[in-house]
Amino acid sequence: MLHQNTLKKIAPFFCFILILLLISGQAKTQVIQLNSPTNIQLNISDKIATYEDSSAQLSLGEVIKKGEFRPNYNKIANFGLTKSNIWIRIKIVDHKIASDDYLQLKSPNLDKVVFYYPERGQFKAVKSGNEVAIEHREIVHQDPIFRLNSHTDTTTYYLKVSASSPITLPLFIGSYSTIMQGLSMESNVFSLYMGLIVTMFLYNIFIYFTVRDRSYLFYVVYIFSVGFTQLCLQGYAFSLIWGDNTYLNNQGLVFSIVFVGITSILFTKEFLHVKNYYPKLDIYLKILILLYLICLGISISGFPVEAQMALQLLTIVASISVIVTGIAIYKKNYRPAFYFTISWSCFLIGVIIFILKDIGIFSYNFLTNNAILIGSGLEAVLLSFALADKINIFKKEKEESQSEALRILTENEKLVREQNVLLEIKVKERTEALENINTSLNDALSNLKETQSQLVDSEKMASLGQLTAGIAHEINNPINFVTSNIKPLQMDIDDLNELINMYENIDPAQDLSSQLSSIESFKRNIDLDFVREEIKSLLSGIGEGAQRTAEIIRSLKNFSRLDENDTKPVDLNEGLNSTLVLLRSTFPGNLQIVKEYGELPKVECMPGKINQVFMNLISNAIQAIKGKASTNAEETLHIRTWQEGDEVKISIKDSGSGMSEEVKQKIFEPFFTTKDVGEGTGLGLSIVFRIIENHRGHIDVVTKVNQGTEFIITLPLISR
Structure with missing residues (x-):
């Protein structure tokens, strides 16, 4: 209820700021009249005419000849991400330009800016933007600033702008001292902001090494990414980091957005314990991280404009997702989520105000121009409060845990005293039981070893039985073969012996013809040629059986x-x-x-x-x-x-x-x-x-x- 009352109190404050911003954004006339000294910065953003060259090939003469400039009725001309050349026409009447009057384009991340001013019937060109090193510019600053060189009552100037980042055209005219005063103020504001970021960075990294809570580590990385991103967005990274390299500056701008997007999601996941509360939401946040990496890959592949278009939409989705995550987890009674949601809301309001300023709904002033810095600073401070509150929660939980531990310790001490006597008795009984169990285990181990030995012997006997059965079968086959051949061989031998006896018993004194006829008849009866062949076949079979038996004995000898x-x-x-x-x-x-x-x-x-x-x-x-x-x-x-x-x-x-x-x-x-x-x-x-x-x-x-x-x-x- 305390946090809900706080929300109700601060909500009217934010509404009041938005109403003031809306009231301050009144429409201006479309004519630039400098009829007084420019001792203040004059915002001429809504008094210019623009032309978008989609071919990006037209020269100044061709653009003037077309004459298709359209008046800008918005507070600031905003062309977003485009590959076109943007031409701006600035017409100043009823004034002779002083020698120290300057035109300032407060947009530090433009690739090419060319300023055309009339001189002796021709237009002279002065280049700026990221294609020109800062130290080579007339005013050493990341914003393109040009001297207004003219001495006529009515003067027309032209600007040509192209960039791979969003193109917004906040234009101001002022004297040198006025311009420098404004730059000094902006530099001081950014220095204060970076000082805040560095302070939060060092303070929380010290806290991390003290408490070893991963949330602080993720917060430190996130704070670093926020500061790095603002360096890129404000144009300071162009000279301080990238060394006036346009390609690296453009890729660095995309990288910084990806970097801060990924680290913000990682910090959200860690700080709010999203995986524990909403596992499916944790998977969704991982998908957003993957999409950020895909956008970075698109930019590195040579499509920085397309990558930034995707990043604009992805950043809006991610910001809303983070706030929704904070609200959802706060409903789970996780108190740090309250400060987290408020801090992100401050940052998101700052982004919304900055965007509404760019599209012309809010007027261009100190508050709207620095809305992101203010919102980011508030976010850093409030997130530190959230982390500090988390420490308070840990401290309270620790105190409660210590109190509970002390109570339990006191009760345990009492129980120890009461049960000390019983414990000795139990120990004695348990010792006796363990001795009995140990004896039983030793007996069981001995039985197990004996059983194992018997099983191994059983396996050996099973193998031996299988081997014996195989040997018996293998030897039995050739022996049966030999045995089956012996009887017919004996019969054939008996027939031959009887034939031999008949020849031995021939009596020369008797009729030889009849005796020989009887022998021939016997030979035909026993089929002598068949007997001879059969004897050869039977002897061959017996030899083969003996050979197979010898082979089995040899194999057995090798295996045994x-x-x-x-x-x-x-x-x-x-x-x-x-x-x-x-x-x-x-x-x-x-x-x-x-x-x-x-x-x-x-x-x-x-x-x-x-x-x-x-x-x-x-x-x-x-x-x-x-x-x-x-x-x-x-x-x-x-x-x-x-x-x-x-x-x-x-x-x-x-x-x-x-x-x-x-x-x-x-x-x-x-x-x-x-x-x-x-x-x-x-x-x-x-x-x-x-x-x-x-x-x-x-x-x-x-x-x-x-x-x-x-x-x-x-x-x-x-x-x-």
């Missing part, structure tokens, strides 16, 4: 070094082949093994452990293929080896069901398994990971659901 702990040079390709032979019985009928072995040097490793890795990975691949929901006509197991520098790589890739990303992240964890209960211990891949890690290698997994899995093992050539 599971408990070897010493490293030795090993042919990894041979280990892979041995593993495939032992697991051949588990292959589905539609599986195709694709082996793509590279020329590998022997690798220093523990062969039994590496063979165990191959066994686990290939077994998992086969199970993944068998476990697919829908199998293909042909499934593949692709095994590839190659060398890269001082490392060898082994890739085992299947066309199985693949894994999700979630499963992939857990496959090397002990006891993790996707198999049904009783089908796996979940230690297989954990053991694989540990073996590869012990060999100073690493294993990578590439997988996608329904697209198979690839394990890539990397081993160093020499064990380190």
